[in-house]
Structures are given as C-alpha cells and as structure tokens.
Amino acid sequence: xxxxxxxxxxxxxxxxxxxxxxxxxxxxxxxxxxxxxxxxxxxxxxxxxxxxxxxxxxxxxxxxxxxxxxxxxxxxxxxxxxxxxxxxxxxxxxxxxxxxxxxxxxxxxxxxxxxxxxxxxxxxxxxxxxxxxxxxxxxxxxxxxxxxxxxxxxxxxxxxxxxxxxxxxxxxxxxxxxxxxxxxxxxxxxxxxxxxxxxxxxxxxxxxxxxxxxxxxxxxxxxxxxxxxxxxxxxxxxxxxxxxxxxxxxxxxxxxxxxxxxxxxxxxxxxxxxxxxxxx
Amino acid sequence: xxxxxxxxxxxxxxxxxxxxxxxxxxxxxxxxxxxxxxxxxxxxxxxxxxxxxxxxxxxxxxxxxxxxxxxxxxxxxxxxxxxxxxxxxxxxxxxxxxxxxxxxxxxxxxxxxxxxxxxxxxxxxxxxxxxxxxxxxxxxxxxxxxxxxxxxxxxxxxxxxxxxxxxxxxxxxxxxxxxxxxxxxxxxxxxxxxxxxxxxxxxxxxxxxxxxxxxxxxxxxxxxxxxxxxxxxxxxxxxxxxxxxxxxxxxxxxxxxxxxxxxxxxxxxx
Numbered sequence: 445x446x447x448x449x450x451x452x453x454x455x456x457x458x459x460x461x462x463x464x465x466x467x468x469x470x471x472x473x474x475x476x477x478x479x480x481x482x483x484x485x486x487x488x489x490x491x492x493x494x495x496x497x498x499x500x501x502x503x504x505x506x507x508x509x510x511x512x513x514x515x516x517x518x519x520x521x522x523x524x525x526x527x528x529x530x531x532x533x534x535x536x537x538x539x540x541x542x543x544x545x546x547x548x549x550x551x552x553x554x555x556x557x558x559x560x561x562x563x564x565x566x567x568x569x570x571x572x573x574x575x576x577x578x579x580x581x582x583x584x585x586x587x588x589x590x591x592x593x594x595x596x597x598x599x600x601x602x603x604x605x606x607x608x609x610x611x612x613x614x615x616x617x618x619x620x621x622x623x624x625x626x627x628x629x630x631x632x633x634x635x636x637x638x639x640x641x642x643x644x645x646x647x648x649x650x651x652x653x654x655x656x657x658x659x660x661x662x663x664x665x666x667x668x669x670x671x672x673x674x675x676x677x678x679x680x681x682x683x684x685x686x687x688x689x690x691x692x693x694x695x696x697x698x699x700x701x702x703x704x705x706x707x708x709x710x711x712x713x714x715x716x717x718x719x720x721x722x723x724x
Numbered sequence: 725x726x727x728x729x730x731x732x733x734x735x736x737x738x739x740x741x742x743x744x745x746x747x748x749x750x751x752x753x754x755x756x757x758x759x760x761x762x763x764x765x766x767x768x769x770x771x772x773x774x775x776x777x778x779x780x781x782x783x784x785x786x787x788x789x790x791x792x793x794x795x796x797x798x799x800x801x802x803x804x805x806x807x808x809x810x811x812x813x814x815x816x817x818x819x820x821x822x823x824x825x826x827x828x829x830x831x832x833x834x835x836x837x838x839x840x841x842x843x844x845x846x847x848x849x850x851x852x853x854x855x856x857x858x859x860x861x862x863x864x865x866x867x868x869x870x871x872x873x874x875x876x877x878x879x880x881x882x883x884x885x886x887x888x889x890x891x892x893x894x895x896x897x898x899x900x901x902x903x904x905x906x907x908x909x910x911x912x913x914x915x916x917x918x919x920x921x922x923x924x925x926x927x928x929x930x931x932x933x934x935x936x937x938x939x940x941x942x943x944x945x946x947x948x949x950x951x952x953x954x955x956x957x958x959x960x961x962x963x964x965x966x967x968x969x970x971x972x973x974x975x976x977x978x979x980x981x982x983x984x985x986x987x988x989x990x991x992x993x994x
Contacts, residue, residue, distance in 0.1 A: 519908075523907035531898055
C-alpha cells in the first residue's frame with residue numbers, strides 16, 4: 445500500500461530530521477508513530493504528502509513514487525491522501541460545510557469552488573460524513589464557533605471527504621482533554637476499520653497509542669528504533685525510544701489520580717467542617 | 725549567605741533603558757538639551773509679523789464663528805460633489821488594483837520574481853506624498869478632478885497593497901497547509917485559505933482608505949486637482965473667510981461621519 449524507502453530529510457538549517465527511514469503499511473493498518481519531540485515524527489508525516497520536501501529516498505503509494513513527482517502530479521496524488529492536524533487547521537472563518545467541502549478542492553475546477561457550487565454527490569457525501577461524526581446540527585456554523593472536539597470532528601470529515609486511500613494524522617489529540625482524546629481516537633480507528641483505510645498517527649501519548657493502534661513505530665533522532673505490536677512495547681523499548689525514565693511510575697498515574705481524588709475529598713471535608721464551625 | 729537570601733530592605737531600581745554608564749547618559753541627554761536651546765535661538769522670530777498674523781487669525785476665527793453657507797452655496801456644493809465622486813471612484817479603482825499587487829507582494833505565496841516586481845510598485849507609490857503626485861498629474865492632465873482621481877488611486881495602491889501583503893504574510897500557515905494538503909490549486913488556496921483570513925482586515929482598510937482619500941481630496945484640490953480643496957483655495961485667496969469657515973466645517977463633519985461609520989463597519993465585518 446504505502447512503502448517508504450530510505451527516506452531522508454535534511455533542513456537548510458542543517459538539522460538531519462530523517463536518517464534513512466524505511467517501512468511499509470498494509471491496507472487497513474493503523475500505525476502509531478511515537479518518539480520524543482524533535483525525533484522527526486512531524487517531518488516524516490509531512491514528507492509523505494510533501495508539505496515538507498524530502499531530500500532523499502522513495503515514497504511509494506501503490507506503484508508511484510511521490511518523492512519524484514512534479515507539481516501537477518503532486519496535486520493529483522494529494523487528493524488521495526487525507527490529513528488531520530494537531531490544532532485542527534480548519535479555516536476559522538468558513539462554515540463547517542465549506543471546511544468539509546474543501547476536501548473536494550482537488551477534484552473540482554476553480555470556478556465551481558469559488559461560487560461554492562459543488563457537485564451534488566460531494567454535498568451528499570459531506571452531509572453523510574457530518575452525520576457520521578455527529579455534527580449534523582452545526583452545518584452552517586462558522587468553524588471558530590465550535591469546541592475543540594467538534595473542530596477535530598470537522599477535520600476528520602474534511603479528510604474523509606477526499607475519499608482518501610491513506611490518512612496522515614498529526615497529533616490529533618494534543619489540544620484535547622483526556623476524554624475527548626479517547627473519543628476522537630476511537631472515532632478515527634472505527635472509521636479506518638469501516639473503510640479498510642490505512643493511517644499513520646503521530647502521537648505522543650504512549651498509553652493512548654497502545655490502547656488504539658494496530659502497530660507502533662518508534663522514532664528516535666530520525667531513525668526507526670522500534671517497529672512492532674503495541675503489547676511488545678516494554679519498558680526497555682520505551683527507554684530505547686525516549687531515554688531513561690521511570691516508566692512504571694508513569695504508568696502508575698491512574699493510582700496517583702485516585703490518591704489525588706482522595707486528597708481533594710479530604711480537603712473538601714475539612715473545609716466543610718471549618719465552614720460549619722464559623723458562627724452564623 | 726548567598727545573594728538570594730531574603731534580606732529586608734534590599735534596594736531595587738529599574739535598570740536604565742539606554743546607556744548603562746551614568747556619565748555617558750548625563751552627557752548625551754545634556755548635549756541634546758543644549759542643542760535644542762541653540763536651535764530654538766536660530767529660529768529668528770519676527771514679532772511684528774506674529775502680531776499681524778494674530779490679527780488675521782482673529783478675522784479668520786470670526787468668519788469661522790459666522791460661517792456663510794449660502795452666498796457661494798453652489799460652488800461649495802459642486803466642490804463637495806466633485807470631491808466625493810473623486811474619493812469614491814479613486815478608492816474603488818485603487819482597491820481593485822491593490823488586491824492582485826498585494827497578493828503578489830506577499831512573500832509566502834508569490835514566487836520571488838513576482839514578489840520583487842510588486843514590492844517595487846509599492847515602493848514607487850509610497851515614495852511620494854499625495855501633493856507631489858497631484859502636482860505631477862495636474863501638470864500632465866491639466867486642472868480638475870481627473871488629476872485628483874488619478875492621484876488618489878495611485879496613493880491608495882501603495883497604502884493598501886503594502887498592508888494587505890503584510891497581513892497575508894501574517895496568516896495562520898496551518899490553515900493554508902491544510903488546504904494545500906487536499907490537492908487544491910493556487911487559486912483555490914487563495915480563495916479558501918487566504919481570503920477568509922484577510923477579508924475583514926481588507927474591508928476595514930478599504931473603508932479607512934476611503935476616509936483618508938476624502939481628507940486628501942481637500943488637500944490636493946489646493947494644488948489644482950479639483951474638488952472641495954479647490955473651492956477652499958479660491959475662497960481663501962478672495963479673503964472670503966466666511967465661506968472658507970463653512971467649507972472647513974463641512975469637511976470636519978464629513979470626516980467625523982466617515983470616522984464613526986468606518987469604525988462600525990470594521991467591527992461588523994470581524
């Protein structure tokens with residue numbers, strides 16, 4: 445499906461972001477890309493649709509090499525790759541519907557997109573997708589009137605409106621609260637399963653990644669240092685990816701939350717007692 | 725015993741903004757003061773002329789207090805209509821030309837060659853004050869509002885293109901990245917990612933420029949480019965201060981009205 449061979453990226457500033465990254469993805473496979481900040485996750489994902497120009501290697505989508513395409517061919521292939529962004533990257537002053545329909549821009553001529561007269565099939569699909577992500581009531585709202593979770597749902601609908609063969613997802617939950625993060629991850633994974641759609645998800649929350657994805661690739665300093673099933677992600681492997689850290693302590697956060705809750709309860713009880721003691 | 729130990733009564737003063745050395749600071753500020761006094765001394769004020777001017781100012785102010793709208797009512801009306809026509813047409817034409825130049829002058833969306841050309845056009849337009857351009861156009865096309873129209877259009881281009889280009893350079897890149905990722909063409913990118921982000925400011929700036937153009941139309945009239953400025957100039961040279969006072973009052977009222985409505989429009993398009 446997607447095969448990346450010896451992908452290199454060296455920025456003009458001299459940063460060597462990707463040092464010969466290679467892997468292949470099967471149809472329907474959801475891959476979590478983890479690694480410390482600056483490991484090259486974001487560069488890797490942006491090299492695939494060439495929002496960042498790779499400096500070497502091959503990106504094979506089916507039989508064609510994206511890395512060696514000219515501008516026109518690149519536009520054609522970008523239509524086949526949907527992308528979901530960290531800060532949603534919706535056009536804030538356009539309506540929800542316009543944002544979703546912008547997923548069809550690669551397919552319609554300028555004049556139709558300018559006058560917002562998209563083919564009926566595109567509009568039908570947009571309504572169906574908004575229904576699927578639970579935003580049917582917000583079609584004509586401006587994107588900046590929505591909450592974070594709702595915006596990311598619009599982002600997902602925009603990517604799917606392209607009828608993509610591959611999804612690139614850059615930190616989808618980084619600006620969301622824990623509960624919304626889970627809902628969004630679940631939605632993404634459900635949709636990928638429904639459509640047998642492969643996806644690459646940049647994610648820094650290791651627990652969340654383990655919970656949802658089929659396969660994890662660990663990146664460190666521009667190199668793949670782990671590639672396997674989520675349950676093979678042992679403390680040793682995490683140390684290899686992120687460096688030394690007390691992983692068991694990190695995983696104990698659930699217990700700590702419980703302890704916090706107990707402290708809060710104790711504080712509240714003490715306060716109520718104080719309030720009761722104050723003479724009226 | 726460290727410096728961070730909390731000691732009561734420890735002094736703190738804001739460090740000086742310029743010149744860390746105290747001596748240098750006093751020297752430079754002192755020198756500036758001395759120069760100011762010497763420069764004022766060379767101004768050579770002629771008190772006789774000041775007295776004459778004050779007398780004339782008195783007559784002028786009395787004309788202002790009793791403005792005469794009627795005697796030359798027709799001239800004032802014609803001048804006003806001419807100015808408003810000039811202002812409006814020049815702003816519309818100026819904005820229409822500014823938009824493509826502004827897009828071309830934005831480094832993040834225009835190729836380097838187009839960028840250079842558009843920035844040069846802006847630089848030329850901004851290099852001259854409206855009056856200089858007006859004198860030039862009056863010499864080329866003769867007295868009258870056409871020269872004024874050309875002047876104001878030309879000045880609008882420099883103003884609006886530059887501010888539009890800067891606004892485009894400041895947009896949120898992630899939004900245009902998302903639109904590019906869908907396979908959109910360059911024109912679609914402009915229409916979907918750039919336009920929604922800069923439109924409110926473009927409208928606000930256009931209304932603001934309309935306001936500026938009206939004020940400028942009064943000024944450039946004095947050098948022969950027609951409009952209310954020409955009427956004002958004529959009445960002044962006739963020592964017709966009542967009429968001049970009336971014209972000034974009308975200009976003040978119109979500028980206030982423009983100011984008030986433009987701030988409303990800008991709030992409304994946000």
